[in-house]
Amino acid sequence: MCTAITYHTADHYFGRNLDLDFSYNETVTVTPRNYVFPMRKVDDLSTHYAIIGMSTVAGNYPLYYDAVNEKGLAMAGLNFEGNAYYFDDQEGKKNITSFELIPYILGTCQDLAEAKKELSEISISNEAFSKDFPLSTLHWMIADKTGAIVVESMKDGLHVYDNPVGVMTNNPPFPIMKFALNDYFALSAHHKEHTFGPGVELDEYSRGMGGLGLPGDLSSKSRFIRCVFTKFNSQGESDEVSSVNQFLKILYSVEQVKGLCEVTPGKYEYTIYSSCMNQEKGIYYYTTYENSDIHAIDMHKTDLDSSELSVYPLQRQLQIHLDN
Ligand SMILES: C[C@H](CCC(=O)NCCS(=O)(=O)O)[C@H]1CC[C@H]2[C@@H]3[C@H](O)C[C@@H]4C[C@H](O)CC[C@]4(C)[C@H]3C[C@H](O)[C@]12C
Numbered sequence: 001m002c003t004a005i006t007y008h009t010a011d012h013y014f015g016r017n018l019d020l021d022f023s024y025n026e027t028v029t030v031t032p033r034n035y036v037f038p039m040r041k042v043d044d045l046s047t048h049y050a051i052i053g054m055s056t057v058a059g060n061y062p063l064y065y066d067a068v069n070e071k072g073l074a075m076a077g078l079n080f081e082g083n084a085y086y087f088d089d090q091e092g093k094k095n096i097t098s099f100e101l102i103p104y105i106l107g108t109c110q111d112l113a114e115a116k117k118e119l120s121e122i123s124i125s126n127e128a129f130s131k132d133f134p135l136s137t138l139h140w141m142i143a144d145k146t147g148a149i150v151v152e153s154m155k156d157g158l159h160v161y162d163n164p165v166g167v168m169t170n171n172p173p174f175p176i177m178k179f180a181l182n183d184y185f186a187l188s189a190h191h192k193e194h195t196f197g198p199g200v201e202l203d204e205y206s207r208g209m210g211g212l213g214l215p216g217d218l219s220s221k222s223r224f225i226r227c228v229f230t231k232f233n234s235q236g237e238s239d240e241v242s243s244v245n246q247f248l249k250i251l252y253s254v255e256q257v258k259g260l261c262e263v264t265p266g267k268y269e270y271t272i273y274s275s276c277m278n279q280e281k282g283i284y285y286y287t288t289y290e291n292s293d294i295h296a297i298d299m300h301k302t303d304l305d306s307s308e309l310s311v312y313p314l315q316r317q318l319q320i321h322l323d324n
Contacts, residue, residue: 002078003223003254004066005231006143006166007247009238014074014143015247015276015285016066018054019256021263023272027311028284028297029055029062034307037103040127041095048107049073052284052299054275057311058133064102070304071110072145072279075102077138079170084137085155086126093123098138101151105142112144119160124153141168145279150174167227169254170220177224184225187214189233218261223254230254240278244285244294247276258289273314291318 004016018026030052031037037045038061053067066076077098089095096104101124109115128135140151141163148163152173161174165181168174186195188210194202214229215222230253236246251274258270276285282299295315302310 002076002170003227003251004076004078004141004168005227005247005250006074006141006148007231007243007250008145009236009243009246011240011243011281012072012143012145012279013243013247013276014066014068014076014279015251015274016076016078017251017255017271017274018065019261019269019271021267021269024056026054026056026065026273027313028286029053029057029064029312030297030299030302030304030310031062031103031107032302032304032306032308032310034305035309036307037100037107039100039104040097041089041125042104045103045107048103049110050282050299050304051103051106052277052282052297053102053106054273054284054286056133057309058129060309061129062103062309063099063129063133064106066275066277067102067106068277068279068282068284069106069110070282070299073106073109073111073115073142074144074277074279075106075140075142076168077102077136077140078168079137080139080152081137081171083152083154083171083173084139086124086135086153089125090123094118094121095125096122097125097127097129098135098153099129099133101140112142112146112149115142115144116149116160119151119158122158124158139168139174141166143279165228165232167224167231169224169227172221177221180221181225181228184213184229187211187229189229218254218256227251227254240281244276244278248274248285248287248294251276286314288314288316290316293319 055062068074
C-alpha cells in the first residue's frame, strides 16, 4: 500500500509513503536537462525539463517512483493491482510504457494543463523495462499548483480524473474511493452538540469524539479516508520547515508499522520511505523507516544543464542527539 498527497501553504508540496515489504535499492536521483531518455515507441527525449525524485537506477536509467520537475509539476506511481491494464501498441496513439510515464510527462509538460493534453494522446504500453524489472501495476497522481489528477489505465481505456482532495492510495478505482468519503459525512474535528437524536442524553467523556468512526486500519480505503480527514483538518504554519514537518505528519497518520500487514509468511509491508517535494523550490525531502531525521536534496544545487544523473543514496542510519 502507499499513500500520496498534495499540500500547500506559502509553497506547494507533493509526496508519498512508499509501503512495501522490500526495497529496490532506491535513491534520490536528479535527471538534468540534457540526459537522453531513451523511449521505446516515441522519439527519445534528448532535452527536457530537469527532474528530481526517487528512483531505482538500472543501467544508468532512472526508474522513477515519484518526482517533480523544475516547473513544479509532480507525479507519483502507486500500486493498482488487479485493475491496472496496459495495452499492445495502439495506432494513432503515443505508446508510452508504464515505467516511461513519469519521465515522459515530467520531461515534456510544465503544468497540469499540458499533462492532461499529453495524456489524451497516450496509451500505456505493456512493454516491460527488462526481465529483471517486469511490469508494475500502477496508477498515478499528478499535481501542480492548480490542482491534482489521477490517471488509471484499465481494460476499458485510460481514465483521467480530477482529484479535488489531493490524496491517492491504492484499490479500488478512484471514483469508488472518492465516493466512499460520503460515508464519513458526520466526522468532525470540532466540538459540537451531538446529533444522535433529540432527547438522548450522551456524555462527551473524551476529546476527539467528533472523529469516532474514522477508520484506523491499513487497508487502502481506510488510509484514503483517514488521510483526507487529517489533511483537511490539519493546522500548520507556512514557513518551509513547519510546512515540511506538517506534510510528513499527515503522511505519518497513514504510516505502516512493520508487523501489522503480512504479505507472505513472516514478511511485512511497511513504510520504507516518506517523501515531500517542494514544487516551487525543487527540493526533495525524505525520511526512511529506520531514520526519522529529514534529509533534503536541492535539484538547483546540481548542474541542471548536465547530461549525467546525480544519485544520492538514502541515509538510513538514525542519529540520536544526546542532550546530556
Ligand atoms: C510497489 C510500489 C508501490 C507501492 C505500493 O503501492 N505498494 C502497495 C502494495 S499493495 O497494493 O498493498 O499490494 C511501486 C511504486 C513505484 C514502482 C517502481 C517504479 O515503477 C520503477 C520500476 C518499474 C519497473 O517496471 C519495475 C520495478 C520498479 C522499481 C517499480 C517497482 C514497484 O512496482 C514500485 C516501487
